[in-house]
Amino acid sequence: MPAERPENWKRNLAKETKNTLRDSVYSALKAMIVTGQIPPGSRVTENDIAAKLTVSRTPVREAFNRLERDGLVTGRPRQGYVVTEFDINMFREAFEIRELLDGHATALAAAAATEQDKARLRAMLAECERLAAIPERTTREKFQELEVGIDLHRVIAEISGNAMLHGMLCGILDKCQHYVWTELLWLDEWKIARDEHAEIVEAICAGDAARAGTLARAHVRGSRDNVLRLLQAKSDYQSFLAKAS
Amino acid sequence: MPAERPENWKRNLAKETKNTLRDSVYSALKAMIVTGQIPPGSRVTENDIAAKLTVSRTPVREAFNRLERDGLVTGRPRQGYVVTEFDINMFREAFEIRELLDGHATALAAAAATEQDKARLRAMLAECERLAAIPERTTREKFQELEVGIDLHRVIAEISGNAMLHGMLCGILDKCQHYVWTELLWLDEWKIARDEHAEIVEAICAGDAARAGTLARAHVRGSRDNVLRLLQAKSDYQSFLAKAS
DNA sequence: ACACTCAAAATTGTATACAAAATAGCATGC
DNA sequence: GCATGCTATTTTGTATACAATTTTGAGTGT
Numbered sequence: 001m002p003a004e005r006p007e008n009w010k011r012n013l014a015k016e017t018k019n020t021l022r023d024s025v026y027s028a029l030k031a032m033i034v035t036g037q038i039p040p041g042s043r044v045t046e047n048d049i050a051a052k053l054t055v056s057r058t059p060v061r062e063a064f065n066r067l068e069r070d071g072l073v074t075g076r077p078r079q080g081y082v083v084t085e086f087d088i089n090m091f092r093e094a095f096e097i098r099e100l101l102d103g104h105a106t107a108l109a110a111a112a113a114t115e116q117d118k119a120r121l122r123a124m125l126a127e128c129e130r131l132a133a134i135p136e137r138t139t140r141e142k143f144q145e146l147e148v149g150i151d152l153h154r155v156i157a158e159i160s161g162n163a164m165l166h167g168m169l170c171g172i173l174d175k176c177q178h179y180v181w182t183e184l185l186w187l188d189e190w191k192i193a194r195d196e197h198a199e200i201v202e203a204i205c206a207g208d209a210a211r212a213g214t215l216a217r218a219h220v221r222g223s224r225d226n227v228l229r230l231l232q233a234k235s236d237y238q239s240f241l242a243k244a245s
Numbered sequence: 246m247p248a249e250r251p252e253n254w255k256r257n258l259a260k261e262t263k264n265t266l267r268d269s270v271y272s273a274l275k276a277m278i279v280t281g282q283i284p285p286g287s288r289v290t291e292n293d294i295a296a297k298l299t300v301s302r303t304p305v306r307e308a309f310n311r312l313e314r315d316g317l318v319t320g321r322p323r324q325g326y327v328v329t330e331f332d333i334n335m336f337r338e339a340f341e342i343r344e345l346l347d348g349h350a351t352a353l354a355a356a357a358a359t360e361q362d363k364a365r366l367r368a369m370l371a372e373c374e375r376l377a378a379i380p381e382r383t384t385r386e387k388f389q390e391l392e393v394g395i396d397l398h399r400v401i402a403e404i405s406g407n408a409m410l411h412g413m414l415c416g417i418l419d420k421c422q423h424y425v426w427t428e429l430l431w432l433d434e435w436k437i438a439r440d441e442h443a444e445i446v447e448a449i450c451a452g453d454a455a456r457a458g459t460l461a462r463a464h465v466r467g468s469r470d471n472v473l474r475l476l477q478a479k480s481d482y483q484s485f486l487a488k489a490s
Numbered sequence: 491a492c493a494c495t496c497a498a499a500a501t502t503g504t505a506t507a508c509a510a511a512a513t514a515g516c517a518t519g520c
Numbered sequence: 521g522c523a524t525g526c527t528a529t530t531t532t533g534t535a536t537a538c539a540a541t542t543t544t545g546a547g548t549g550t
Contacts, residue, residue: 020322020503045531056505061532065307069314077265078511078532093409100345164338168413265533290501301535306502323502323541 021055026063028053033072033083036178040085044073071175086179088231095224098172099217101165102153107213108160110204117159121201124152128194146181146190152197156204156216180223183230193223266300271308273298278317278328281423285330289318316420331424333476339417340469344462346414347398352458353405355449362404366446369397373439391426391435397442401449401461425468428475438468 029049032038046057046064053060064081067073075081086094109117131137131145150173157166196219203212274294277283291302291309298305309326312318320326331339354362376382376390395418402411441464448457 022503023322047531057532058504058506062307062310062503065310066314069311077268079513080531090409093407096349096407097346097410097413100349101342104341104345162338162341164335165342168342267533292501302502303534303536307533324543325501 021059022062025049025053025055025059026066029063029067030070030072030174033067034174034177036182038083040083040178042083044081044083046080070171084175086175088228088235091176091179091228091231092224094172094176095220095227098169098176099220099224101169101172102157102220103213103217105157105160105162105165105169106200106204106216107209108162108165109156110207110209110212112161113159113204113207118201118205120155121152121159121204124148124155125198125201128152128197132191132194143181149190149193149197150177150180152201156200159204179227179231183227189222189226193219196222266304267307270294270298270300270304271311274308274312275315275317275419278312279419279422281427283328285328285423287328289326289328291325315416329420331420333473333480336421336424336473336476337469339421340465340472343414343417343421344465344469346410346417347402347465348458348462350402350405350407350410350414351445351449351461352454353407353410354401355452355454355457357406358404358449358452363446363450365400366397366404366449369393369400370443370446373397373442377436377439388426394435394438394442395422395425397446401445404449424472424476428472438464441467 029038029044038044044064046060050057050060064073064075068075068081072084073081074084113121127148128145131141131148134141154166154170154173157169160166196215200212200215200219203215274283274289283289289309291305295302295305309318309320313320313326317329318326319329358366372393373390376386376393379386399411399415399418402414405411441460445457445460445464448460
C-alpha cells in the first residue's frame, strides 16, 4: 500500500512532520499515547500502525524502539508491544523522582530566569486563568488548561538551563500525563494546582530560589496525593467487585 | 555475508547473548562504548558494525535507535551516528542530577537494605580493597577496581527499591563511565573515593538514611570536582596550543 | 592556484521478502 | 465434556533490495 501513495500523504502523520518517516511515526504515536487516544494496556501491532499511517513496518519498528526506551510502550520479544500501564507503585516511584528533579529545576529557574522567561511564565499562567474563567467550558477547554499547567513545568525545567534535567523531566511528565489528565480532570482539587502554580511563578519572578524549590516540591507531593487517592479508590473498588462476585 | 554463517556465530557478539540479535548488538555496542573501545567522537556506520558482528543492518539500526535514546550516540538524519562527546558543561549537568538522584537513592537504600543487601555491599567493598591492595597491579586491575566502585552505586540504587530511580541512575552512570575511567584512572584521588564508599556503605548498614544521603551527595560532588578539574586542564591546554600556533 | 559544477560513491531511509516464533483454533482421544 | 496435541494463522525478527540524500573528488574554467 505504501507503494502508490498520494502526493501529500504526509497529512496522515503528525502535524509538524520531521524529515524522516521514523520521526513522524514516533511523534504521531507518542501524541496518541500521551493524550490517551491509545489507552494504556492496548496492544499495538506493527501492521496496524503501519497500515494506519500508510508506511512500511520499518519506520514503525524504529519508532517502537524509541517509545520503549521512553517507557511509553512495553515490549517482549516476539510478543509485540503494549502501551505501558502504570500501577500505583510505578506512580509513586515516578513522583518521588519528580519531586527531586522538579524542585531542583524550579530553584535553578528562579536563579536563571531572564525577563523574557518571566514574561513567558506569566503568559502561561494567564492562559490558565483565562481557560479556567470560561463560564460553561467544555471538556476540551478543561484539557487545554491541564495541558498548559503541565507545560508550565516543562518550560520551568527548560529555563533551569540544565538540558539533561529538562529532558528527564519531560520524559517523566510524558509518561504520567495521560494519567494526570484522566484522573485529575474530574477533580476539584485541580484549582489548588492553579494557585500553587501561581505561587511558584511568583517565587521564580522574585528570584527566590529556595522558596521556589520548596513550593515546587510541595506541589508535586500534592499532585501525587491527589492522583494516588483516586488510583487507590479505583483499586479498592476493583478488589471489592472481585470479592463480591 | 550473514547468509552463510557458522554454527556458533554468536560468539562474535556479547558474552551473554539475548534471544534477539537486536539485543545482542545493543549490548555489544553499549559495552564497547562504555568501556571506551569505541572512543567518544568516533563515527559509527551501520555497515561497519553489521559486517563486524556478522548481522544485517536491520538489528544494527534498531540498536542505534536505543543507544541514541540512551544518549550514548548522537545521530542526525542521513548523516549517521557519532559516539556522544561530553563537554564540560554536559558533565556538570549530569553530575548535578546525579547528586540529587544518588543522594536520594542512597538514603532510601539505608532504610530498605536487608541483611543480604548489606552483605552484598560489604563484599563489593572488600573486592575493591583486594584489588587496591595488589602490590604491582596492572592497568586491567585498576580498571576492575573502578568498575566495582561504579557498580557499587548501581547496586545501591537497586537496593533503594525504586526501579525507575535505579534505571535513571544507571543511564547517567553509563554515559559518564567512560570519562570517569579514562580521567580518574590516573588520579591519586581515587583512593579518597574508596574511603567515601566505605563510609557510605557503613551508613547504609547502620540504617542511617540521613547520613547516607549526605555522604553520597558529598561523594558525587567530590567525583565531579576531580573529573572537572582534569577536563578543565585539558581544555586549557588545548586553547594554549591553539594560541601558540 | 582557486572556485565551481557535476557526477560517482558511500551511507542512510524505506519497502518488502522470507524465516522463526507464538498464539489460536480445531480435531482427536480419553 | 474436557484436556491434549497438532496445525494454521498471525506477528515479530532478520535479511536484502531499492530509493533518496549527502559527501567526495575529479575535472573544468577563470
